[in-house]
Amino acid sequence: METLTNEILSQTIRIRPEESHKGTYGRVCLVGGNDHFGGAILMATEASVYSGAGLNTTLTDSSNFVSLHARMPEAMVADFTNHAELTDLVSSANTVVVGPGLGTTSQSLSVLQTVFDTVTPTQTLIIDGSAITLVSEKSLKLPQANLVFTPHQMEWQRLSGIKIADQTDAANETVRQQLGGTVVLKSHQTKIYTPTGSYLNTAGTPAQATGGMGDTLAGMIGGFTAQFENQTNAVLAAVYAHSAIADELAKTQYVVLPTQIIHELPRFMHDHQH
Ligand SMILES: NC(=O)C1=CN([C@@H]2O[C@H](COP(=O)(O)OP(=O)(O)OC[C@H]3O[C@@H](n4cnc5c(N)ncnc54)[C@H](O)[C@@H]3O)[C@@H](O)[C@H]2O)[C@@H](O)CC1
Ligand SMILES: Nc1ncnc2c1ncn2[C@@H]1O[C@H](COP(=O)(O)OP(=O)(O)O)[C@@H](O)[C@H]1O
Ligand SMILES: [Mg+2]
Numbered sequence: 001m002e003t004l005t006n007e008i009l010s011q012t013i014r015i016r017p018e019e020s021h022k023g024t025y026g027r028v029c030l031v032g033g034n035d036h037f038g039g040a041i042l043m044a045t046e047a048s049v050y051s052g053a054g055l056n057t058t059l060t061d062s063s064n065f066v067s068l069h070a071r072m073p074e075a076m077v078a079d080f081t082n083h084a085e086l087t088d089l090v091s092s093a094n095t096v097v098v099g100p101g102l103g104t105t106s107q108s109l110s111v112l113q114t115v116f117d118t119v120t121p122t123q124t125l126i127i128d129g130s131a132i133t134l135v136s137e138k139s140l141k142l143p144q145a146n147l148v149f150t151p152h153q154m155e156w157q158r159l160s161g162i163k164i165a166d167q168t169d170a171a172n173e174t175v176r177q178q179l180g181g182t183v184v185l186k187s188h189q190t191k192i193y194t195p196t197g198s199y200l201n202t203a204g205t206p207a208q209a210t211g212g213m214g215d216t217l218a219g220m221i222g223g224f225t226a227q228f229e230n231q232t233n234a235v236l237a238a239v240y241a242h243s244a245i246a247d248e249l250a251k252t253q254y255v256v257l258p259t260q261i262i263h264e265l266p267r268f269m270h271d272h273q274h
Contacts, residue, residue: 009272012237025054026226029093033060037101044100044219050265051223097222099131100215128218147181204243207250216258
């Protein structure tokens, strides 16, 4: 297993060419946020926008529209129960993030199933939070796409069937192969299992242990995969940047809020572009 260093940042974060426009930097569609967990999709969206993705659209419960617009006028918003809009918007994205705050009701399941029925093999699909729990509980058939799962250890236990104490590299890699795609197994030392190798993230701090931290990472992975070509490096760089920014803030803070990491992103990415 290879340890991630800040080299992954300069290998991934590109200086923007002069001759470019918002279309050059990818389209992200973020799906989640029910009437209880609006904050989760709000943070994921904010993270994708601040990562520099060119166009961001959030499909969520209509009760979240006002708060989302108030915080994030850069993002477009649509109702995730509108089947036609959901399929249209998911189809036109490069990257789809599904799950932050989606919940596990029959409505959540129907939204997730529509996303799975719509994505195509050329798209990257990040499956986070409630979407992982739903796939596990309902044994959903996974779509053909560039899949990125972002479970924490309990979600990985549900999805893989491996108890937290038994989550060894060999066992995790076996299930990754069965699932296909990449698994970002989040913990105090996140491990990333990809089709081409496994990586350990030693950056990060217990100051990050607060709700919304993973929702933020899912949005960052969305923003990075939408605009940077090498999809594996984009995932690795997002994981590393998320923790490295937290480490910087934790030098003077007891707790680091997800939204504080988000607001540091443009400065941090500027300092590491190549
Ligand atoms: N502001 C919001 O709207 C928030 C919404 N959230 C959403 O709430 C839904 C449920 O997610 P949860 O993760 O809270 O619930 P889960 O029930 O999936 O997992 C939480 C449980 O897992 C245990 N656990 C064991 N190892 C862990 C590890 N390494 N990291 C994290 N937890 C570990 C925790 O102690 C806890 O009991 C998701 O859709 C999520 O996106 C959460 O992200 C919290 C913030
Ligand atoms: N003690 C810790 N040290 C380093 N990183 C941590 C620690 N606790 C949590 N994190 C990070 O915070 C994030 C938590 O994700 P998750 O549990 O999905 O949060 P949420 O669903 O509430 O947004 C992960 O990226 C994880 O690696
Ligand atoms: Mg989570």
